[in-house]
Amino acid sequence: MSTAPLPYSSGLPDPAALAQLAELANDFFATLPNGEVRPERPERQAVTGNAGALPAPALQAAPRGLPEALPASPKSGLAQGVPQGYAAALPAIGLQPAHNPAPVSSPYYFLGEASAYPSVAGGHRLPDLQSFNTPTDHDLRGLLSKDEPALHSGGIAAARSSDPVQAYYFIEPARYPGPSGHHAGAVPNLAASARPPFDVHAIRTDFPILQERVNGRQLVWFDNAATTQKPQSVIDRIAYFYAHENSNIHRAAHELAARATDAYEAARKKVTRFLGAASPEEIIFVRGTTEGINLIANTWGEQQIGKDDEIIVSHLEHHANIVPWQQLAARKGAKLRVIPVDDNGQVMLSEFSRLLNSRTRLVSVTQVSNALGTVVPVAQIIELAHQAGAKVLVDGAQSVSHIRVNVQALDADFFVFSGHKLFAPTGIGVVYGKRALLEEMPPWQGGGNMIADVSFERTVYQPPPARFEAGTGNIADAVGLGAAIDYIERIGIENIARYEHDLLVYATHGMQAIPGVRLVGTAQDKASVLSFVLAGYQTEQVGKALNEEGIAVRSGHHCAQPILRRFGLEATVRPSLAFYNTCEEVDRLVAVVARLATQRRGI
Known part of the structure; x- marks a missing residue:
C-alpha cells in the first residue's frame, strides 16, 4: 500500500502541512488578547475575580457539535476567520486565506474571530446571508447549504464537521477594568469588533442559565416570547455599573454622577442606532412596552383624539395595545376599530383600507404577534394610514429580537419595545417618537428630571426626551439594554x-x-x-x-x-x-x- 501523503485535492493537507500549521497555531496563540504571553503548554483559566467566569475545564471544551480540527477546503482554504498571524504563511502550505481580517479590538476574544462580517458600527456592508448555511426541506436538522449533500444521520455535528467555512470561537468572560479606567475604553464596546461566523453551540456558552437543570434535565428555554435569557456580558455590565458607576444621573458635581450619566446616555445612543432613529432626542426610556403605549395614549392621545374620532388596532394585538386605547376612547367618546385577520392569522390589508377614513386619527399595530408569530406588513399599513392622515404606533416588543427595524425607513410615528424581550433586563423599555410629535406632546408625569424651572406660579418643562422621564429612571438596566444591543449587533x-x-x-x-x-x-x-x-x-x-x-x-x-x-x-x-x-x-x-x-x- 502506498504511504504517499494524500494530495490537497482530496480535501486534506499532507502531514508536513499539518505540522507547519500546528507550529503556526502554537506561535499565534502564545499571546493573549491583552498582550500577555501565555506560558508553555498553556491551559485556559477562568478570569480571576470575574463572577461570570466559567471553570477552566468548561472553557477548554469545544462547543458540542464542532469538529475536532479546522477543516480544509479546496474552495476556501481554512475556515473563514483565519487569525491574522496565519495569513502570510498560508500560501507556503498550499492554502489561501479567505480574506485579510482587521485586528480584534474587543476584550471579548474569539479564537479565529477575524471574519468577513465587519461590525455595523464600522459602517461596513452587512454580510450576504447566502453565505450562511440554509437547511434544505429534507434535512433541516443538518443546517446544510443547498449545494451540499444531505447528512440525514449526522445532525448538526455531521453538518459542522463537513462545513469548510466553520470557525471555532470560545468566548471569554468580560474583564472590566477597575475604577481608574471608567471613561472611553473602560467598558467593552461589543459592536466595535469583527463579527464571527454564527455558531449556536458557541453562542450558548454566553448564556449561563442555559446550563440550569430542571427536574433533573438540562433546561430548554422555549419561553422567549415572554422573556429572553441574558448573556453574561449583560449580567457583567450591570454588575460593573453597581460596582463602579452607581449614582443618580445629571447635574451632580461628582465623579460617579459623570460616570453614570455617560453610561446612561451612551445606552440611549445605542438604541438610536439600533432603531435607525434620527437622534437620541427621539428615544425615551420607560419601564417597557406597556408603559410606552400608555405614555403615548395619555399624552399624544389625550391631546389629539376627540369625540367620534377613530383608533384602529388589529385583531392580533396584545392586551397592552388594546386596553389603553379602549380607556382613551371611553374618556373621549372615540371609537375603536379592528383590522380582521384571515384563517392563517395574517391581517387583511384590503379590510384595513376600508376601515380608514377622515375620522381615523391613530393606527396602533404589532409588528410581530406574540400569540401566533405572524409578521405584520407594517410598512404597507403605515403608508396607507399616512395617506389617510393618521399617525401610526408600532408595537415592536416581539420584533426587535428577530428582525431588523429601521423606524425612519418604516416612517413610523411611534415605536415601542421592551428590553427584556431583547436579552436585556426587565423594567426597561423604549418609546421612539418623531421629534416634531414629541415636541408638541404634553408631559405625562411630573417630578425630577423633566423640570427646567419651577415656581409656585408656573413650571417650565424640559424638551424631549427628558420631558417624559420624570423621577429617577432605571439607570442600571438602561445600561444593561445598551450592553444587550452591543451583543446583538456583534452577532448580526x-x-x-x-x-x-x-x-x-x-x-x-x-x-x-x-x-x-x-x-x-x-x-x-x-x-x-x-x-x-x-x-x-x-x-x-x-x-x-x-x-x-x-x-x-x-x-x-x-x-x-x-x-x-x-x-x-x-x-x-x-x-x-x-x-x-x-x-x-x-x-x-x-x-x-x-x-x-x-x-x-x-x-
Whole structure:
C-alpha cells in the first residue's frame, strides 16, 4: 500500500502541512488578547475575580457539535476567520486565506474571530446571508447549504464537521477594568469588533442559565416570547455599573454622577442606532412596552383624539395595545376599530383600507404577534394610514429580537419595545417618537428630571426626551439594554433572523407530523412562535408534561385573548424560539408531544 501523503485535492493537507500549521497555531496563540504571553503548554483559566467566569475545564471544551480540527477546503482554504498571524504563511502550505481580517479590538476574544462580517458600527456592508448555511426541506436538522449533500444521520455535528467555512470561537468572560479606567475604553464596546461566523453551540456558552437543570434535565428555554435569557456580558455590565458607576444621573458635581450619566446616555445612543432613529432626542426610556403605549395614549392621545374620532388596532394585538386605547376612547367618546385577520392569522390589508377614513386619527399595530408569530406588513399599513392622515404606533416588543427595524425607513410615528424581550433586563423599555410629535406632546408625569424651572406660579418643562422621564429612571438596566444591543449587533440581526427562520421551519415540520397537533397561526411570514393545541389535552397538561422534561413553554392566553378566540380557543401551548435554541432541543419538544399523542390514542 502506498504511504504517499494524500494530495490537497482530496480535501486534506499532507502531514508536513499539518505540522507547519500546528507550529503556526502554537506561535499565534502564545499571546493573549491583552498582550500577555501565555506560558508553555498553556491551559485556559477562568478570569480571576470575574463572577461570570466559567471553570477552566468548561472553557477548554469545544462547543458540542464542532469538529475536532479546522477543516480544509479546496474552495476556501481554512475556515473563514483565519487569525491574522496565519495569513502570510498560508500560501507556503498550499492554502489561501479567505480574506485579510482587521485586528480584534474587543476584550471579548474569539479564537479565529477575524471574519468577513465587519461590525455595523464600522459602517461596513452587512454580510450576504447566502453565505450562511440554509437547511434544505429534507434535512433541516443538518443546517446544510443547498449545494451540499444531505447528512440525514449526522445532525448538526455531521453538518459542522463537513462545513469548510466553520470557525471555532470560545468566548471569554468580560474583564472590566477597575475604577481608574471608567471613561472611553473602560467598558467593552461589543459592536466595535469583527463579527464571527454564527455558531449556536458557541453562542450558548454566553448564556449561563442555559446550563440550569430542571427536574433533573438540562433546561430548554422555549419561553422567549415572554422573556429572553441574558448573556453574561449583560449580567457583567450591570454588575460593573453597581460596582463602579452607581449614582443618580445629571447635574451632580461628582465623579460617579459623570460616570453614570455617560453610561446612561451612551445606552440611549445605542438604541438610536439600533432603531435607525434620527437622534437620541427621539428615544425615551420607560419601564417597557406597556408603559410606552400608555405614555403615548395619555399624552399624544389625550391631546389629539376627540369625540367620534377613530383608533384602529388589529385583531392580533396584545392586551397592552388594546386596553389603553379602549380607556382613551371611553374618556373621549372615540371609537375603536379592528383590522380582521384571515384563517392563517395574517391581517387583511384590503379590510384595513376600508376601515380608514377622515375620522381615523391613530393606527396602533404589532409588528410581530406574540400569540401566533405572524409578521405584520407594517410598512404597507403605515403608508396607507399616512395617506389617510393618521399617525401610526408600532408595537415592536416581539420584533426587535428577530428582525431588523429601521423606524425612519418604516416612517413610523411611534415605536415601542421592551428590553427584556431583547436579552436585556426587565423594567426597561423604549418609546421612539418623531421629534416634531414629541415636541408638541404634553408631559405625562411630573417630578425630577423633566423640570427646567419651577415656581409656585408656573413650571417650565424640559424638551424631549427628558420631558417624559420624570423621577429617577432605571439607570442600571438602561445600561444593561445598551450592553444587550452591543451583543446583538456583534452577532448580526440578519444572521439571527436566518438561523431562527430555519429553526422555526424545522420545528414546524416536526410538530405537523404529530397526530392530534393543531398549529395555530400559519401565516407565510412568521417569527419564532409555534402556538399549538393537542387533541385530548388541556394546554396546562401539555405544559406540565413538558416542564417535567425540563422544557419551558408558555401555556394560556398570552395576554391576547381576542386573537385566540378568533380561532375558537381560550388558550394554546406556545413554544417560542431564540437564536440560542437548537434542533436537539426541538427534538426533545417533539418527542414529549408525540409521546402524549401516543398515550392519548392508547398505542
